[in-house]
Amino acid sequence: MIRPAFVVLAAVMALLPGASAPAETPIAIHGWVADEHRRPVAGIGRDEVEILVNGAPVPVRAVSPPSHGLSLVIVLDTSRSVRWDRDDLARQLTAFAEALGPRDRILLSTVGGRQVNLPFRSARTDWRADVRGALDLDDDEGYGASPLWDRLHDAVTILAKEPAPRAVLLLSDGRATGNRHGLADVAEYAMVHGVSVYVLAKHASQKIRQSGGTSVRTEAAPSIMAVLVQPTAPLEAVAIYTGGQVFVYPDRQPQAAQLLFSSLAGGLGALQAFTFVPPFHDGATHQIEIRLKRPRHRVHAPAAFLAPPG
């Protein structure tokens, strides 16, 4: 008795609008491949790639260069808790921008008391005056809040109007305060709009001892005697989720900083579009993993995507 009922139900469902098999809507996820030495790898064939959605393989339609140049928003933290070597950073950012592709564009913005959003310009321009100008703003900063998540949210809103690939490069100490948006909201918002978040973190971790003896016991941590304060940890979570990366900025080491920027430009310059047809058309977030069949190679790509609605 049950089986015929299912048959009838299936037949009825098939007649309802929207109940038919969803159209195959391919999705392109942007990422780049790094070899064992973390160098970008070009010329990847479709057959070399595996894409897993929620752990299950899906057919790979294409692996191809992006059809547009990169749209990159650089968010520079000018709040008082961050100290930059202005000339050095201006020089490094200009060299980084020059190493990007001819179609790539950059928008420079700031986090701090006075927010700046310069318009998109070709990446290959001299950014030194703009970077210096943005950094000079911190002379007027009022030691106020550092709403990093809100500025990331703003950057994603700007990028959502631009063609893919899209990325944010945040230069900050990671000490986010005074935000209207939360970390998880911003990570989700960036993922939904296909924006990868890259971070150059100014500050490393700090281990702080908690006051001595049994008095330090708390409900959450009955025996913790020290706590590791890691401003980069939340940034790393956003970066991993959105397919970006986090680097600790090498303070007062111009050559190391140069190498870091060069490596970052190399990765962004090697972005590929990995196209597949999602097995779900439910408008929901799904886990995705893009793998290369070559050993010791890694694909830097988002950890989730938004399936199209059914």
Added chain:
Amino acid sequence: MTRALTVVAIAALLVVDGQEPRTVFRSGVQTVVLHATVRSDEGRLVPALTRDDFDVRDDGRLVEITVFSADPQPLTVALLLDMSGSMVSHFLRVREAAQHFVDALHDGDRVRIGTFGTEIALSPWLTGDKRILHRVLREELWPSGGTPLWGAVHAAMRSLDGETGRRVVLALTDGISGPGLPGHPGSARDARNTAEDDGFMIYAIGIEGSPLDASITTLADRTGGGHFRLAAGADVAGTFLTVVDELRHQYVIGFTPVKADGRRHDIDVRVKQPGMTVRARKNYRAPDR
């Protein structure tokens, strides 16, 4: 990460933000409103007093109580957490205590969380949404820096400027105010003038270490708030809850100013029954006709 995001989303669904309308008493040209805490000699909060149990004097003259309520009033609190270098060893305790404070909020209560240390940062959220408040405590506390206490108190009061009814600044710190920060004006004197003229109520909790800055304990007394000094290992969360309990049991008392002369007037509030002490603001600025 996906799981973490899902957890956040599920948590969001559990938040119920039903707000019942409550009467908010505010000072106006014709009425001065104050909030009074009554404790017995044993230190217990005394509930269920009536209008007739109180005497109020304006510059020494007995005045008629025109507004009275013993009903719990919603909380509007700027919670300031000291993140200075000397507080880092208490970081976990402070955060956990603040979490308990948030958990103790009722419908209609609203809190803005702020920190001071390297910077003075006030959340844009003045809310009773516990999901948001817990997020701020989880994501936006960063220990380091000095103790710009007065700049922070001043900024916290200014952040409540547009609010009506009882406005409370509750500061958790470990002692003496340090140098201020550029862009955040406000000396102890400025803070006192603003608090007294605009009717803010100041509470201070001093965590173990140096004694609380005398200026802030005086200010707490003058504004009808309170101050607590915690011994080593004392229960920070419990002290926060004491403050919440106290705020919930305050009496609302209103009277008509004896003179509209633009001057600061002394207020003296007493309970007629013996064995009880009252804390309430010590003065108000009369309207200038």
